[in-house]
Amino acid sequence: MSARPLDCEEVIERLFEYLDRELDERQIADIEHHLARCRDCFTRAQFETRLRARVSAAGTVTAPPRLHQRIRQLLDRFNDGEANTHH
Amino acid sequence: MPLAHPDTQAPMPLPQATYRGGSGIGMSDRDIDNRQHWFEQRLSPLLDRLYGCALRLTRDPDDAEDIVAEAVGKAWSRLGELRDPQCFDGWLLHILNNVFISEWRRRQCRPQRPATAEDPSPDELDSSTFTLFQQLHQPFLLWWGSLEEQFFNSLLHEDIQQAIDALPDPFRVTMVLVEVQGYSYSEAAHLLGIPLGTVRSRLSRARALLQKTLWEQAGDAGVRPDDGGTGRQRP
Numbered sequence: 524m525s526a527r528p529l530d531c532e533e534v535i536e537r538l539f540e541y542l543d544r545e546l547d548e549r550q551i552a553d554i555e556h557h558l559a560r561c562r563d564c565f566t567r568a569q570f571e572t573r574l575r576a577r578v579s580a581a582g583t584v585t586a587p588p589r590l591h592q593r594i595r596q597l598l599d600r601f602n603d604g605e606a607n608t609h610h
Numbered sequence: 611m612p613l614a615h616p617d618t619q620a621p622m623p624l625p626q627a628t629y630r631g632g633s634g635i636g637m638s639d640r641d642i643d644n645r646q647h648w649f650e651q652r653l654s655p656l657l658d659r660l661y662g663c664a665l666r667l668t669r670d671p672d673d674a675e676d677i678v679a680e681a682v683g684k685a686w687s688r689l690g691e692l693r694d695p696q697c698f699d700g701w702l703l704h705i706l707n708n709v710f711i712s713e714w715r716r717r718q719c720r721p722q723r724p725a726t727a728e729d730p731s732p733d734e735l736d737s738s739t740f741t742l743f744q745q746l747h748q749p750f751l752l753w754w755g756s757l758e759e760q761f762f763n764s765l766l767h768e769d770i771q772q773a774i775d776a777l778p779d780p781f782r783v784t785m786v787l788v789e790v791q792g793y794s795y796s797e798a799a800h801l802l803g804i805p806l807g808t809v810r811s812r813l814s815r816a817r818a819l820l821q822k823t824l825w826e827q828a829g830d831a832g833v834r835p836d837d838g839g840t841g842r843q844r845p
């Protein structure tokens with residue numbers, strides 16, 4: 524941990540880098556030391572974590588049947604291509 | 611998420627049973643069948659993720675399908691370059707991102723299409739310090755109960771998707787790489803060919819804009835108390 528503990532403003536400033544795992548071990552320890560003792564910053568961190576999980580989930584969408592079919596045809600073509608090349 | 615960058619190191623072969631040698635020369639039909647089976651087994655559970663990421667990047671279902679198909683084709687033809695079969699998911703997503711970015715750059719080079727401005731409009735500047743948390747945790751709203759709870763309960767998958775899609779291109783793409791896919795800032799900078807500082811500033815603006823949009827949507831949904839709190843019925 525650093526000689527001087529971080530204040531709330533410093534923690535909020537680095538919060539996203541912390542959540543994005545962009546900080547080094549010592550910086551992480553400093554932030555977590557503060558979060559374990561400050562309800563306001565802890566609540567904020569919880570909120571951003573929760574929102575972030577929902578944002579990340581937006582990157583998964585049920586692929587339409589048409590795409591499944593297209594991939595199926597593509598894979599079949601790969602197989603034919605390989606077979607023709609190596610026969 | 612472990613990322614495998616396809617171009618950086620010498621290929622690690624797939625398991626012996628499914629793949630022999632980088633060139634494929636001398637592969638029997640059975641080897642080919644095994645290899646294709648191996649590929650399909652890994653691709654199948656990943657398709658919704660590939661399509662979802664492609665859709666967030668392109669915002670267009672047809673374009674998204676095109677880049678997924680192109681990425682799958684590339685992945686198949688470069689399967690010998692996959693060093694660690696455990697990294698298949700990250701490797702294929704990485705190929706997909708590269709397919710999208712090349713196409714995106716190509717389109718940006720077209721003179722008839724105005725380049726997306728990096729400088730924020732006055733409205734965006736206005737939004738650059740916006741935080742949803744502060745809106746949901748204003749002291750005078752505490753009587754309202756847990757507004758945050760209400761916000762999350764009424765937040766639909768589509769609300770988030772629409773808010774991401776509404777971001778200007780450079781902000782959206784950076785956010786999808788980092789927040790949706792888990793790239794590090796330096797990996798995103800490398801992929802997009804931009805400085806690290808630009809990744810940071812785009813991310814920070816993207817987050818503020820996204821949160822502002824979600825707050826406005828929450829107003830439309832009647833979650834905000836200043837809208838009377840009547841609460842639009844949501845499924």
Ligand SMILES: [Zn+2]
Nearest residue numbers: 530531561564
């Ligand atoms: Zn604090």
